[in-house]
Amino acid sequence: MTQRRTVRSRLERLAREIAKFGAVGAIGFVVNFIVFNLCVHGFGLAVVRSGVIATAVAIGTNYLGNRYWTYRDCDTTRRSRELTLFLLFSGVGLVIENGTLGLSHYGLGLTSPLADNIAKNVVGLGLGTVFRFWSYRTWVFRALPAREAVETAESFLADAPPQRASR
Template identity: 70%
Template sequence: MNEGRPLRDRLRGVAREAAKFGTVGAFGFLVNVVVFNVCAQVLGLAPIRSGVIATSAAICTNYVGNRYWTYRHRDRSGRRREIALFVLFSCVGMVIENGVLALSHYGLGFTSALADNLAKNVVGLGIGSLFRFWSYRTWVFRRASDEREQPAHPVGSAAPR
């Protein structure tokens, strides 16, 4: 894929991509936490139902941020495929984060609002985010075919910011 680029450049590119992914994720995290707590604490919905609603809202927010900022330079030719895979991998991430919540709340009996938030929005979301980062960059937002064959920027030119 990027065999022509030095390791340092490839690592710098992944670090830049991870930082953008993290920024989009931070906004999605805020959406997730606010919606989760409104559903669970204000509306009195069950923890897992609140988690699924909150994660669904964050998935929509994150798709827009990732498609139009983090991975804007990636291939856009297969939009249906991209959206289907994004939803699939996001749902796997949702199962991961809400599975941690279910284990904590129902399996271990930690039922306070703080325990639910820590289980879902710290532990579960952290594990789910690692999975999402890997799957989005590997399967969803693929490199354009011409980007695979050429370096990101010619030798001697400045890297785009």
């Protein structure tokens, strides 16, 4: 019975993590989409250059959302390591996302605005998102070891103001 409960609680935690990651990603997607189309159609920049700029802006947005919401309970003692790994894996995701755009636009000759947006913001972003989710949860935002998590919770509770008993 307890093993079933453990599996269920792990699946529920994973579902919450995926939902939060998805919500942060949705905001990042909107930022990415707007910046990409503004660069291409507003400033006349090349599509891949626009894609890289848009993805870089979205990476900054996503770091803030993931660090301070999705993975706020994870280890925060090594922020420089975390940020370095986040940027490294985000860079790989950027290559996946914009490599797909470059292949579609320059390799396959699909150059319409719709084709560029589908290649970058649907196919490329989808592949990049799967990679980012795996790498962030595996390498970047690592959970506190169980003993440290208990000590952190205990110190938090010890520092909290006393609660008045309710009647």
